[in-house]
Amino acid sequence: MSQIFEYLIAAALVLGGIFGLVGSFGLVKLNDPMSRLHAPTKATTLGVGGVLIASMIHAIASEGHLSWHELLITLFLFLTAPITANFIAKAHIHRHETPQSLPPAGEDGLWATHDVPASPEAAPTAPLARD
Amino acid sequence: MILTYAIFFATGCFAIALLLNLWKIATAEGVGDRVLALDTMVINAIALLILYGLANGTEIFFEAAMIVAMLGFVSTVAYARFMLRGNIIE
Numbered sequence: 001m002s003q004i005f006e007y008l009i010a011a012a013l014v015l016g017g018i019f020g021l022v023g024s025f026g027l028v029k030l031n032d033p034m035s036r037l038h039a040p041t042k043a044t045t046l047g048v049g050g051v052l053i054a055s056m057i058h059a060i061a062s063e064g065h066l067s068w069h070e071l072l073i074t075l076f077l078f079l080t081a082p083i084t085a086n087f088i089a090k091a092h093i094h095r096h097e098t099p100q101s102l103p104p105a106g107e108d109g110l111w112a113t114h115d116v117p118a119s120p121e122a123a124p125t126a127p128l129a130r131d
Numbered sequence: 132m133i134l135t136y137a138i139f140f141a142t143g144c145f146a147i148a149l150l151l152n153l154w155k156i157a158t159a160e161g162v163g164d165r166v167l168a169l170d171t172m173v174i175n176a177i178a179l180l181i182l183y184g185l186a187n188g189t190e191i192f193f194e195a196a197m198i199v200a201m202l203g204f205v206s207t208v209a210y211a212r213f214m215l216r217g218n219i220i221e
Contacts, residue, residue, distance in 0.1 A: 009137065
C-alpha cells in the first residue's frame with residue numbers, strides 16, 4: 001500500500017474517532033434533554049461515517065476495487081439517525097411538555113404532535129381552517 | 132505503521148465513548164435519555180466492529196455491522212413506541 005493511502009486512511013480514522021468521542025461526551029455533558037439529542041445523532045453518525053470512509057479507502061488501496069458494504073451501512077445509518085431522533089423527540093414532547101410550555105408554532109396554532117383529537121368520539125366539531 | 136496507530140487511536144476513542152454511554156445509561160434521570168444512550172451505544176458498537184474488521188483485514192464484519200445497525204434502529208423505534216403508547220404492536 002502506498003504511503004499516501006496510509007495517510008488518508010489514518011486521517012479519516014482519527015477524525016472519525018474524535019467525532020465519535022465528542023458525540024458521546026456531549027450526551028453526558030449537555031444539560032437539556034433536547035440539546036442532548038444533538039450530540040449522538042449528529043456527531044456520532046459523522047464519526048461512524050469517518051471510519052467507513054477509512055474502510056472504503058482501505059479496500060480501494062489493498063484490493064483495487066470499490067467495496068459497496070460500507071456505502072450500504074453509511075446510507076442506512078444516515079437514513080435512520082434522523083428517524084430515531086424524531087421518535088425520541090416526539091416521545092419527549094408527549095411525556096414532558098404541554099402545548100403551553102412549547103414555543104408558539106406560528107400559523108398552525110399547535111405543534112403537529114399535539115394536534116390530534118383525544119379519541120375518535122371526541123373529534124373536534126369545528127372544521128379546521130385549512131384551505 | 133501509522134495505520135496501526137490510527138486504528139488503535141480510533142478504537143480507544145470509541146471504547147471511551149461506549150463507557151460514557153454506559154455511564155449515561157446508569158445515571159440518567161429519564162427513560163428518554165436511556166433510550167438515546169442505548170441508540171448511541173449501538174452506533175459506537177458498529178464503529179468498533181468495522182474497526183476490528185479493518186485491523187484484521189476481513190470483510191465478514193460488514194455483514195455483522197449491517198445486522199447490528201438494523202437491529203439497533205428497530206429496537207430504538209420499538210422503545211420510542213413503548214414510551215409513547217405503553218405498547219409496541221397494537
